[in-house]
Amino acid sequence: MATSIVSSLLFWHFFLFVGVGFEGINGQVNGWLDSHATFYGGNQNPTTLGGACGYDNTFHAGFGVNTAAVSDALFRGGEACGACYQVMCNYMLDPKWCLRRALVTVTATNFCPANNNGGWCDPPRQHFDMSMPAFLHIARQGDEGIVPVLYRRVSCKRRGGVRFTLKGQSNFNMVMISNVGGSGDVKLAWIRGSKTRTWVPMHRNWGANWQSNMDLRSQTLSFQNHFG
Structure with missing residues (x-):
């Protein structure tokens, strides 16, 4: 597990709680x-595939090279980070460039901004770069490098468990949560130190990065997460 932290924390303990199961986007579990x-990106160098979610290396985060930047309608301020989508080229609409019956599952790791790719990422379009x-x-x-596709939200299959990348200082703890199975995305997060009686809510700083403004040095820490 890759970790990075500035503050002098003696020990970290991770507790994972899965709050709800995956229900699919807009309730359409099987709908395309x-x-x-x-x-x-013209190569498979993992350092080129990160972005607005904060995954500096998609291999370290557990996602490999099958990743995508998604438009604002899907990204939703970072809520989609880590979510998985099954994508199929629409051969009926574009038999010249689409491969017949070919599927790929991608992880949302980046944001495709408006006015990019000729406006394909502009709201309310749901687009995959x-x-x-x-x-x-x-x-x-x-x-032209653009094809019509069909997509659906699917459950993520991960290996090795949830990964935490830790950064911060005495009164600021930043935690990047990745390699999440099931729904793939984190909706809510809480933190509790060994000297803290209650769970304290964390808030999304940006992308997949969550923060708390507490001095938790020299404490055993537990994290509780609610997945979408």
């Missing part, structure tokens, strides 16, 4: 939705 996809390895699972690399 229309969208479009583009690609970014995929890593090139993921894109080539479902489509050929065409001249």
Whole structure:
């Protein structure tokens, strides 16, 4: 588990609590939705595939190269970070560039800003700007580099358990939560020190990074998470 922390904490203990099960986007567990996809990044170097969620290396975070930047309609201020989507190129609409019956599961690790890719990421469009390895699972690399796709929210399959990357100082604790199975995304988080009687809510700082403003040095810490 990769950890990084400035404050002199003696020991960290992680307690994981799964609050609810995965229900799917908009309640459509098996439903496919229309969208479009583009690609970014010309190689598989994991340091190029992170972004607005704060995953500096998608391999260390447990996601590999099958990742995507998603438009604002999906990103929702970072709530989608770590969520998994199954994407299929719509062969019926674009048989020239789509691969027939090809599927890929991608993890949302980045944000595709408005006015990017010719406006495909503008609200209210639901768009996937995929890593090139993921894109080539479902489509050929065409001249325009954009294809119609069908997508659905799916459960994430992870190995090795939840990963925590820790940063901070005496009164500021930053925790990046990654490699989350099931729903993949974290909705709520709490922290409690060995000298603290109650669970204290954390709030999302940005992307997959959660923070608390407490001095918890020299304490055993527990984390409780509520997944979407």
